Amino acid sequence: MPATTLDITAIPALTDNYIWLLDTGDGQCAVVDPGEAQPVLDVLEPRGLDLRYILLTHHHFDHVDGVPELLEHTGASVYGPVDDRLSFVDTVCREGQEIRLDALGLAFQVLDIPAHTRSHIAFYGHGALFCGDTLFSIGCGRLFEGTAPDMQRALDKLAALPVDTRVFCAHEYTQSNCAFALAVEPDNTALQHRASEVDRLRSNGEITLPSTLGEELSCNPFMRTREDAVIEAARRRDPQAAAGASTMAVIRAWKDRF
Numbered sequence: 001m002p003a004t005t006l007d008i009t010a011i012p013a014l015t016d017n018y019i020w021l022l023d024t025g026d027g028q029c030a031v032v033d034p035g036e037a038q039p040v041l042d043v044l045e046p047r048g049l050d051l052r053y054i055l056l057t058h059h060h061f062d063h064v065d066g067v068p069e070l071l072e073h074t075g076a077s078v079y080g081p082v083d084d085r086l087s088f089v090d091t092v093c094r095e096g097q098e099i100r101l102d103a104l105g106l107a108f109q110v111l112d113i114p115a116h117t118r119s120h121i122a123f124y125g126h127g128a129l130f131c132g133d134t135l136f137s138i139g140c141g142r143l144f145e146g147t148a149p150d151m152q153r154a155l156d157k158l159a160a161l162p163v164d165t166r167v168f169c170a171h172e173y174t175q176s177n178c179a180f181a182l183a184v185e186p187d188n189t190a191l192q193h194r195a196s197e198v199d200r201l202r203s204n205g206e207i208t209l210p211s212t213l214g215e216e217l218s219c220n221p222f223m224r225t226r227e228d229a230v231i232e233a234a235r236r237r238d239p240q241a242a243a244g245a246s247t248m249a250v251i252r253a254w255k256d257r258f
Contacts, residue, residue, distance in 0.1 A: 018207070230247060
């Protein structure tokens with residue numbers, strides 16, 4: 001179900017959130033994780049857009065608090081995970097399901113990626129991944145309702161996607177994430193280059209997203225928990241750290257205190 005064109009725009013919201021707006025050029029659009037309504041409404045009118053779909057990755061307030069007001073102004077349908085905290089979801093999305101946004105000519109695969117929250121999902125399609133707060137550029141989400149093995153499984157699932165997948169996460173955390181990643185892997189040249197580029201972008205007031213999955217596999221320590229350098233960094237904090245989930249646990253706890 002290919003779209004002729006897909007324009008993805010970042011709408012800044014709250015302190016450091018991005019609401020992603022999907023526009024295929026025919027006056028219809030979708031948004032992902034609207035933590036506020038007004039920034040979305042401020043974009044719709046001047047662009048002459050009709051909001052048809054709202055996609056939610058998880059229940060946290062900074063991803064959903066704009067939904068009720070948006071529904072007052074639009075006839076949008078709401079797609080989200082199985083979670084009784086999301087009473088306004090019209091279409092419940094589950095692992096392996098394809099959701100079709102017919103008015104936009106788009107379709108997305110639903111991926112279950114619980115760890116940050118127990119019901120977190122991602123939407124993948126058209127070369128784009130909307131991953132909420134599970135995967136950040138050069139980072140991952142805190143473990144509020146899940147465990148390190150949960151996060152390892154979630155990131156492994158995302159790592160299996162094509163390396164040219166564009167990663168649209170929900171926060172501008174990349175610069176601080178690079179600082180932590182360099183503490184883990186100071187000799188990682190790909191990470192050094194990414195950190196330098198991020199510093200340049202932020203100094204010019206530009207956003208650092210999307211990244212690509214290939215960049216994350218090269219630079220993001222949370223996607224590199226089986227790499228020797230990351231395991232060794234974890235073992236300096238816990239000699240029992242091993243490849244995979246136990247290294248994930250060590251570096252996630254380290255990041256929480258960083």
